[in-house]
Amino acid sequence: MAVDEKLASVYADVLERNPGEHEFHQAVREVLESIGPAVAKHPQYVDAKIVPRICEPERQIIFRVPWEDDDGNIHINRAFRVEFNSALGPFKGGLRFHPSVLLGTIKFLGFEQVFKNALTGLPIGGGKGGSDFDPKGRSDREIMRFCQSFMTELHRHIGEYTDVPAGDTGVGTREVGYLFGQYKRITNRYESGVLTGKGLIYGGAQIRTEATGYGTAVFANEMLLSRGSSLDGKTVTVSGSGNVAIYAMEKARQLGAHVVACSDSSGSIYDKDGIDIELVKELKEVWRARIDQYVATRTKARFEPGAQVWGIPCDVAMPCATQNELTGKDAHRLIKNGCVAVAEGANMPTTPEGVQAFLDAGVAFGPGKAANAGGVATSALEMQQNASRDSWSFRHSQQRLEEIMRGIHARCLETADEYGMPGNYVAGANIAAYTRVADAMLALGLI
Numbered sequence: 001m002a003v004d005e006k007l008a009s010v011y012a013d014v015l016e017r018n019p020g021e022h023e024f025h026q027a028v029r030e031v032l033e034s035i036g037p038a039v040a041k042h043p044q045y046v047d048a049k050i051v052p053r054i055c056e057p058e059r060q061i062i063f064r065v066p067w068e069d070d071d072g073n074i075h076i077n078r079a080f081r082v083e084f085n086s087a088l089g090p091f092k093g094g095l096r097f098h099p100s101v102l103l104g105t106i107k108f109l110g111f112e113q114v115f116k117n118a119l120t121g122l123p124i125g126g127g128k129g130g131s132d133f134d135p136k137g138r139s140d141r142e143i144m145r146f147c148q149s150f151m152t153e154l155h156r157h158i159g160e161y162t163d164v165p166a167g168d169t170g171v172g173t174r175e176v177g178y179l180f181g182q183y184k185r186i187t188n189r190y191e192s193g194v195l196t197g198k199g200l201i202y203g204g205a206q207i208r209t210e211a212t213g214y215g216t217a218v219f220a221n222e223m224l225l226s227r228g229s230s231l232d233g234k235t236v237t238v239s240g241s242g243n244v245a246i247y248a249m250e251k252a253r254q255l256g257a258h259v260v261a262c263s264d265s266s267g268s269i270y271d272k273d274g275i276d277i278e279l280v281k282e283l284k285e286v287w288r289a290r291i292d293q294y295v296a297t298r299t300k301a302r303f304e305p306g307a308q309v310w311g312i313p314c315d316v317a318m319p320c321a322t323q324n325e326l327t328g329k330d331a332h333r334l335i336k337n338g339c340v341a342v343a344e345g346a347n348m349p350t351t352p353e354g355v356q357a358f359l360d361a362g363v364a365f366g367p368g369k370a371a372n373a374g375g376v377a378t379s380a381l382e383m384q385q386n387a388s389r390d391s392w393s394f395r396h397s398q399q400r401l402e403e404i405m406r407g408i409h410a411r412c413l414e415t416a417d418e419y420g421m422p423g424n425y426v427a428g429a430n431i432a433a434y435t436r437v438a439d440a441m442l443a444l445g446l447i
Contacts, residue, residue, distance in 0.1 A: 003029065004036030010051050021104030023323060027111045027348060028055055030355075034430035037419045042435070048446075050438045057110060058091075059083040062103065063153045065131060067146045070139055079150055081129035083163055084110040087440035087447070090161055091127030092117055092376060094168030094197075097175065101130045108323070109168075112347055113376070115433035116369040119408050122380040127163055129154070135170050147178035155183050160193035160386070166379045167197035169322075172243070173204070192386035196379035205382035207397040208375075213247025213320070213345060214398070215374015215405045216366075220316055220343035221255050222409040223364040223425070229340075232256030237314040239263050240321035241284050241291050244345045244372065248318050249277050261309040263321065264291040268309045271301040313337040320345030328353025335361045344368035355426065362423075370412050370429040377404045 003011050014028050032051070039045055061081040068074055080103055083091040093113040096106070106128050114126030131150060135143050158165060167176050176197045184190060192203035200206070207214070221231045236257045238245045241264045249259045259275045261268060264284075269275070269291055276298055283289045295303045310317070310330040317339050319326045323346065331354035334342070341364040344350060348368055350358070358365040378401055385391055392400075408429075416428030441447065 003032045004039060006039055006046060007032045007036065007051060010055060013052065014055050018104070018107070021107060023108035023348070024104045024111065026352065027108040030348075030352065030426070031111075031115065031430050031434065034427040035434045038431045038435055042438070044442065045438050048442055050441055053441065054085060054114065054434070054437060055111070057082050057084045057107065058086060060103070060107075061157055065133065065146065065150045065153070067142070067149045069142050077131050077133040077146070079129070079131035079133075079153070080106045081127065081154060081157055081163070081165075082106045082110040083127045083157075084125070085114045085437060086125035087437055087444060088118060089123035089125050090159075091163035092124040092166070092379065093126055093128040094130075094166040095171045095179075096128070096130035096168040097133045097135050097170030098130070099132050099134045101132045106130055109347055112369050114437060115430065116373045117376055118433040118436045119370055119411060119429060120373050120377040120380065120404055121407060121411075122377060122404075124164075124376070124380050128168075129165055130168065130171075133170075135175070140174070143175060144178045147175055148182040151179045151182035152186065155186050158183075158194055160191055160383070164193065164379075164383060165195055166376070169242070171197075173197065173199050173209075177202075193383045196382045198382070203382075203386050205378060205385055205397060206392060206394040207401060208378050208382060209243065210247040210250070211378035211401055212244045212372050212375030213249070214251040215377070215401060216244065216248045216318055216320065216343050216345040216371050217251035217255060217257075218374070218402055218405040219366050219371040219409055220252070220318065220341055222406055223341050223343065223366055224316075226409075226413060227364060230255070231316065234258070234315040235260055235313070236316045236318065237261040237309040237312050238318045238320055238345070239309050239325060239349070240319075240346065241280055242320070244375075245318075245320035246277065246281055246284065248320050248345050249275055249280070252316075252318070253277065257316065260314070261312045262291070263307075263309050266290045266292055267303055267305040268307045268312075269294050269301050269303050270309075270312055271298055273300065310334055314339055316341045316343070318343050318345050319349035321349065322346055323348045324351050326350040326354050328357050330354060331357035335363060339363060342366065343371040345372050347372070359424065359426065364423070365425055367426050367429050369433065370408050370425060373408055374401055374405055377401065
């Protein structure tokens with residue numbers, strides 16, 4: 001798709017001002033390709049230069065993180081917090097610890113987060129952060145020392161009414177605990193709402209661990225229901241085997257699907273009898289092992305070194321690993337094999353060529369900013385519980401999550417219909433989110 005001529009200069013400016021940040025460029029272009037009809041319908045957005053303002057973060061923080069390993073060696077990592085847009089509420093978005101993290105990575109994730117958070121209907125802005133620190137192979141004490149050093153700097157920029165980080169790739173309950181402990185130590189405040197993804201015993205929310213994956217499966221089911229079908233009886237493949245993938249598989253199975261494949265960076269497994277999700281949980285969450293160990297127990301399953309899951313025939317695909325993992329070639333292969341729906345559990349896991357292939361083929365395609373919004377939605381519910389000193393049951397939390405995901409689906413579908421693009425969830429998600437943020441920015445004046 002082409003960028004609307006009224007927005008072409010904005011995109012050119014983004015390219016010039018942010019050289020080398022290809023993922024950020026991709027995320028911005030994907031939105032600008034969709035929102036042309038909204039810009040045409042609301043000229044006040046153009047006059048107020050809403051789009052250029054949305055594309056520029058409110059604040060970008062870069063800092064060093066010095067820490068000492070168990071052998072006494074000193075390491076220096078680089079860390080970031082990009083506070084992108086707070087028109088709807090405090091900045092909200094996770095922290096990613098991974099060697100691939102660069103400023104452009106965090107900007108792309110933060111930009112996506114603004115739109116994702118807007119779609120939830122909850123009062124949260126968008127931001128993202130992280131570091132090029134790699135927690136793999138590090139001891140608990142090394143990870144604790146890194147997290148403490150990281151928070152020693154970050155604490156001055158966050159707060160429950162300012163910026164509320166959470167976990168993401170490489171940052172789970174363990175890391176959030178170390179981060180929160182250091183924040184509490186430095187500030188001398190038990191400010192539970194400053195971080196989400198906490199453990200249940202100190203202010204965490206029920207279903208937060210499962211939320212992103214569960215929400216992705218619920219969104220996939222809603223897309224199918226809108227077409228007179230459901231996940232019940234469908235064959236599903238899922239990329240990844242981390243938190244999002246595990247719980248997307250679990251919820252899909254609860255909804256009657258037959259999940260046959262998942263993966264990690266070493267390769268993929270295919271189990272025609274259905275993935276043993278409890279075994280995957282044990283391998284990944286307890287033993288922190290590679291996925292090839294699955295076949296040691298499930299001897300009838302097949303492991304393909306270095307392979308992705310997209311060559312395995314399926315009705316529904318859920319990319320839940322990382323950005324740009326599903327290419328145009330992969331998309332055409334899925335379409336040829338009969339795939340009718342794709343729900344993105346990861347952030348921007350499908351390349352632009354892949355997205356276009358799915359849209360052209362009439363595949364129900366749920367973009368990440370809509371399909372995987374369950375995680376941040378539940379984080380916002382955790383903030384709500386912290387503010388009221390309350391704790392909800394798993395059942396109530398799951399009910400609220402599913403209500404929010406159904407609401408996001410309806411919002412995307414209705415907006416796509418309103419703007420003459422029925423069934424196009426990409427356009428529906430981008431326009432619905434953009435107009436909500438834009439209206440808030442207009443109301444708040446020149447910010």
